Amino acid sequence: MLEIVQQKDPVLRKKAKPVPLTMIGTPELTKVLTDMRRAMASQKDGVAIAAPQIGASLQIFMVSGEVLSKADKEYTGDTNDLVFINPVITKLSKDKKLVEEGCLSVRWLYGTIKRSTRASISAINEKGEKVERGASGLLAQIFQHETDHLKGTLFIDNAESVWEMTEEEIAQAQGK
DSSP states (O other), X not given: OOOOOOXXXXXXXXXOBOOOGGGTTSHHHHHHHHHHHHHHHTSTTOOEEEGGXXXXXXXXXXXXXXXXXXXXXXXXXXXXXXXXXXXXXXXXXXXXXXXXXXXXXXXXXXXXXXXXXEEEEEEEOTTSOEEEEEEEHHHHHHHHHHHHHHTTOOGGGTOSEEEEXXXXXXXXXXXX
């Protein structure tokens, strides 16, 4: 199994490099995306992952449509993974909300952080097509969390409070 890089690794603190458009469709990019999918799927609570979290300093993040559809009842998209290459947040709502967050690279810390309730993003998908998408709720939060990763920022850097929970406590809180 591919290791998910943890918070002390310097790759998480570097600004990720843009993906050259010539890399779209190459075996190199396909391997990065496959590794990201595998790493994300290996975690029960893995709803999204950024390339630096697998040690690749590239501006890519991915959202599990399947996990998102279970975690956010408002999400109406399909259950395919959403891939965002060279993403740019184009708009954030002024309306902000204190939300709980965790991170696959900051195990087992959780915290509260102020995020915009709506966000719009522009990116390239894995086929090289331009994608523009607006989101609210959990997906808007994910857009902000994952683009922070690409800037070398972890949620704990801006969290208002942070606490630790074990895997068992999390499962209990989720009623599993």
